Amino acid sequence: MAGWPYNTIAWLNLRAAKLSAHPLCEACLLRGRTVLAKAVDHIVAIAKGGPAFPPLAGLMSMCEACHNAKTNAVDHPNASGFRRALKGYDVDGNPIAGWD
Numbered sequence: 001m002a003g004w005p006y007n008t009i010a011w012l013n014l015r016a017a018k019l020s021a022h023p024l025c026e027a028c029l030l031r032g033r034t035v036l037a038k039a040v041d042h043i044v045a046i047a048k049g050g051p052a053f054p055p056l057a058g059l060m061s062m063c064e065a066c067h068n069a070k071t072n073a074v075d076h077p078n079a080s081g082f083r084r085a086l087k088g089y090d091v092d093g094n095p096i097a098g099w100d
Ligand SMILES: [Zn+2]
Pocket: 025, 026, 027, 028, 029, 035, 062, 063, 064, 065, 066, 067
């Protein structure tokens, strides 16, 4: 994760702004856990056509465990793994209706 845009000042500023606005892992928060965020994740991956510098609402503060879980999930062609990792919520943080 050393390449563009993560090596730009614009990203560092955006990342700092996001962590300052949302210092806790949003994925953990949805499950009632309070964990300090260490990473800022693009909700729509750049590789999937998402903006490199989205508004804060297009980013998600995440702890290392959640970020790794999502990164591993979206690395796969059918990125459904994150839904399993984030049980009951989709990537946007909305509860999945009818989740068993
Ligand atoms: Zn987390």
